[in-house]
Amino acid sequence: MEQFTDTETNLFSAMVYRFDVAAQKLNLGEGLYKFLRYPTREISVYVPVLLDDGRLEIFKGFRVQHSFARGPCKGGIRYAPDVTLDEIKALAAEMTWKCAVVNIPFGGAKGGIICDPPKMTPGELERLTRRYTAQILEFIGPETDVPAPDINTNEQVMAWIMDTYSMHARRTVTAVVTGKPVELGGSAGRREATGRGILVTAREAIKKLDMTSKPPTVAIQGFGNVGSTAARLMHADGYKIVAVSDIHGGIYNPAGINITELLAFTGKNKTVLGFPNTERISNAEVLELPCDMLVPSATENQIHAKNAPNIKARILCEGANGPTTPQADVILQENGVFLVPDILANAGGVTVSYFEWVQDRYGYFWREEDVTSRLHETMIRSFHEVVGFAEKFKVDNRTAAYMLAIDRVAHVVKMRGYYA
Numbered sequence: 001m002e003q004f005t006d007t008e009t010n011l012f013s014a015m016v017y018r019f020d021v022a023a024q025k026l027n028l029g030e031g032l033y034k035f036l037r038y039p040t041r042e043i044s045v046y047v048p049v050l051l052d053d054g055r056l057e058i059f060k061g062f063r064v065q066h067s068f069a070r071g072p073c074k075g076g077i078r079y080a081p082d083v084t085l086d087e088i089k090a091l092a093a094e095m096t097w098k099c100a101v102v103n104i105p106f107g108g109a110k111g112g113i114i115c116d117p118p119k120m121t122p123g124e125l126e127r128l129t130r131r132y133t134a135q136i137l138e139f140i141g142p143e144t145d146v147p148a149p150d151i152n153t154n155e156q157v158m159a160w161i162m163d164t165y166s167m168h169a170r171r172t173v174t175a176v177v178t179g180k181p182v183e184l185g186g187s188a189g190r191r192e193a194t195g196r197g198i199l200v201t202a203r204e205a206i207k208k209l210d211m212t213s214k215p216p217t218v219a220i221q222g223f224g225n226v227g228s229t230a231a232r233l234m235h236a237d238g239y240k241i242v243a244v245s246d247i248h249g250g251i252y253n254p255a256g257i258n259i260t261e262l263l264a265f266t267g268k269n270k271t272v273l274g275f276p277n278t279e280r281i282s283n284a285e286v287l288e289l290p291c292d293m294l295v296p297s298a299t300e301n302q303i304h305a306k307n308a309p310n311i312k313a314r315i316l317c318e319g320a321n322g323p324t325t326p327q328a329d330v331i332l333q334e335n336g337v338f339l340v341p342d343i344l345a346n347a348g349g350v351t352v353s354y355f356e357w358v359q360d361r362y363g364y365f366w367r368e369e370d371v372t373s374r375l376h377e378t379m380i381r382s383f384h385e386v387v388g389f390a391e392k393f394k395v396d397n398r399t400a401a402y403m404l405a406i407d408r409v410a411h412v413v414k415m416r417g418y419y420a
């Protein structure tokens with residue numbers, strides 16, 4: 001097992017550390033360990049974009065494909081100034097484990113471009129997206145690698161990717177991406193799938209811990225696709241959302257925030273700050289509030305060795321990918337925090353992405369209630385499989401989720417053989 005000194009700051013080191021722990025418990029064996037530890041392919045591209053002021057700028061982009069063992073690679077594309085290859089490598093592997101946890105026939109991939117979307121015009125974002133797609137064209141496709149939205153990418157970006165790919169293929173290939181607008185082959189229920197998956201697993205955790213006697217109090221960090229949907233669905237389910245935040249800071253009301261009104265407010269103001277009848281707090285304070293459940297839904301490494309001792313929530317349900325560091329995991333476990341790990345809690349998005357891919361390939365679209373009921377079934381089954389694994393092998397829920405996933409991928413690799 002490798003010794004890492006940077007698991008608190010480097011998402012890739014944290015992922016490999018967790019992989020190592022689970023691989024040891026599974027007695028994976030040296031060959032399988034090596035096979036699964038490394039990605040299959042890392043692609044770096046330099047993307048030229050003509051800016052609106054006439055200058056040419058070069059942006060760096062990545063696509064990492066971790067595993068094809070169980071099917072085509074699947075994973076989001078993020079646009080952010082701090083994207084790194086290590087981060088994308090970590091998230092690509094996490095996608096392999098996530099798809100295996102919910103048992104859908106995909107491997108894992110992730111993409112990213114170093115850019116600052118709020119500072120770019122829609123035209124610049126479109127040209128960036130199309131040129132990046134053109135540069136990774138031969139590596140993506142319905143049978144090979146199917147991108148999806150992630151931080152700062154959305155249905156519009158997916159529509160541009162689908163159109164660029166289709167123009168080169170000389171036919172409309174809707175199944176090349178998921179998270180598309182419904183009118184372009186998207187799935188009913190995809191937009192809210194990640195948030196809905198969080199609600200379903202949170203509800204199972206609350207039942208498991210016998211906390212159903214009163215509405216749970218919840219703090220949510222991040223109010224984008226994942227955080228705002230989780231907040232809306234939890235609010236509709238009777239949960240008391242006491243705090244939410246975005247990149248600018250947080251708001252708090254111990255009596256509960258009206259999320260329906262907050263969504264109308266953020267639609268106009270583009271931030272949660274200034275919402276009436278709330279106290280302004282920092283993003284760090286949101287994480288440390290007294291509440292039943294904490295749902296980090298912004299970005300990675302938010303809960304670390306320094307603030308983990310201050311977390312008061314009984315349940316940590318990870319909406320974001322990698323919000324908790326390995327050292328924080330140990331502290332939270334010692335303090336009895338019940339963890340719903342990211343590769344389970346936020347797997348609703350990729351589950352409905354799988355449903356979207358199936359519908360595109362069939363050319364036959366399901367009713368929203370069918371999508372939702374299949375999503376519920378998948379999330380509830382996966383929650384109990386992970387918790388069952390944890391109890392059987394006497395490990396924490398994160399290690400259990402990794403073990404369940406690695407075992408499923410390793411089984412397939414053994415059947416297929418190494419071809420090495």
Ligand code: NAD
Binds near residue numbers: 319322
């Ligand atoms: P998004 O861009 O829609 O929203 C991100 C939110 O987090 C915004 O409210 C932003 O203001 C806030 N934020 C960003 N940096 C922050 C910081 N440093 N501190 C506090 N808040 C910050 O992105 P999203 O799609 O909602 O993704 C959020 C997380 O969920 C990411 O980790 C992503 O990988 C993960 N995720 C997303 C999906 C999906 O379907 N979109 C699926 C699975 C996992």
